Amino acid sequence: MRPILAMAALVAALVVPEAQAQKVIRVWHTETQPNSQQAMRNIAARFEAKNPGVKVELEALAWTDLEGKIMASLAAGTPPELSHGQPITCTALQSKGLLLPLDDVVKALGEDNIFDQIKRVCRVEGKQYGLVHAAGTSLLIYRKDLVRKLGLKPPKTWADLVANAKALARPGMYGITIPGDNLFINILLGELIASNGGMLFDKSNRPQVTSKQMVETLEFLKELTRYAPPGWEGHGYRETFTNLYGQKAAMMFQGYGRGASLIEANAPKDMANADFFDVWVKPHGPSGKAPVAQVDEEPWMLFKGARNTREAIEFLKFFYQKDNYLEYIQTVPIHFFPITKSMRGDRDYQSTPMIQRWKGWLDAQEHYLSRDLGRPTLVVDWADMNNKPYLMEVLGSGILRDMVMDVLLENKAPKEATGRAQRRLEDLLKSKGYLK
């Protein structure tokens, strides 16, 4: 018996103190691309080396799993220290008092050094509850060679875009391709209604989907999708991109900078460059004055219920340090637009080979970001960010997608489809207590 007890005591002496001393920072992120995951692992390893007793546990999650996992961890009382999330998720969680501010990280980066657009994401009463890891706007990608051949001009208005789609369409080549799944239709609709001077909800939370601007938006989409591949409603984002680089479509309305890597990897070798696939600034609607692009900008969120929040803040500061942040951004350089002006102007960053090759794509993103023409998903006005914590439910419900499909596929009159969506949205908001 005695030897067993002695052995147990020895094991306890060796193992338990170390386990107790070790502080774990759990980090959930949505960058599942292998090189991005490797960059995160490298950064975590360097942080651990500098901070003995602290361990960073990274988990890369698919987008579709993230929200549910965050919510489940909150329900169980075991949230991670840090996680990515949609801006509207950040707002929803902040409104429930579940997040801690990241102001120390903002200070470390230099408040003036961060693009204003980035600071507007999940900022409540002067406190930054979500800090974007990198931003990337949606892009209107087109086949430059075909456009040149036909002598087409960049579209300023939706009517111009429809005309271009019509001109580019020919047997075996569709004029445009757009994804039809719920997330992307929501992104698209938020973008278009903002580009047409409309809104989704008014200040009293009343849905505004029966507005003239929305009807115009639906009519535009109906016209535009006449030149999309049949069955576009069943295409996901990757399939849409395949249509573009697979030479089945001449334009893609909801592209992102990440797609430059897809083009380089999959388009025919002599075409896999910006001379064949370029971007235009998006057009605006008949009732709007300027285009608005959705910004894919997931903020880091720090959870109040987590154990090691102080260490998590230190990790985030470390993440944004020049060498670490540069390594991370260079894994998807055309989509990870840096959040700081210093990095944007940095010589090492600028000399990234892929940035040199796809410069126009980054310039287009800067056009939106520097002119305040970029918005997170479903955020039409910046005030929506904090005043409408129900956008997460609106997105999840699929009501807006159903409205679009009612008009585009079921041939319902926009008035009928918007009326139905209006009723459903009102029911949703009433059941949540946001609308009386």
Place this chain on the structure above:
Amino acid sequence: MNQGRAGWLLVLPALLLLCALTVYPVAYGIWISFFNKHSFFPEQSFIGFANYLAVFADEEFWQALRLGLVYSASTIALQLVLGVGAALLLNEAFAGRALVRAVAIFPYVIPTVVAVIVWKWLLNSQFGLVNHLLGSPISWMGRDWIMVSLIVVSVWQFFPFVLLAVLARLQTIPQDLYDAAKVDGAGALRRFIDVTLPQLAGVLFVVVLLRSIWMFTKFDTPWLMIQGGGAETYIRTLPIYTYLRTFGYYEAGRGSAMAVLMFLMLVAAAALYFRLWRREEQL
């Protein structure tokens, strides 16, 4: 300790497990169907039968029920036809039968996620093999065809279950019955109708019951069909809509009410099925 008490003590662990893993979750699901409850935030208020009334008034619910019935009825019918047909073939003696039998159950043993990904690539409207062979660009994941695609994938995946059950029963039918029928002058069709089918009735009764329950509550196949594309609205069956209500709208109470209704529908359908078809001597 008397024998009765000892007996209770022996079954106690199993009872506790049953309560923890089955009774409690089901009871909790029924309980929260009477609340306006957020799926994750600790917010809830008692609202009695309001969730049930809202479900009955919800046109999406009835549409989902209709789609679910179309999906389950057609897949069950096709699985039966294909499964019984394949079992009859594989019950005959021919060279390589063992290999064909092994290959025939292949769809049933591969993970659903793999099956669906493979089928989605085959059915891709622009680059898929099926359209290439057909020579026409059918949008299999679009509005008009996605239900057909879902049915095809589901039947392909699940007909081996029918095949296995029926083949096992076919192998136990006494040869004497067929010999006697032959002596009476019965042809192949007559023998199938008068000998084989009555002998299969018992196993088909169980197979139809199980497959009906499984297809009506089938979630993974339709769900995977609409991940990363796929015209979701047109295959939004009841389990998908229940999930959407619970994790899209974040309405756990309403989602639970729908799940309870789905359960009651199945109980009612099973009771009716037993009443109409049960023949003790065949089971």
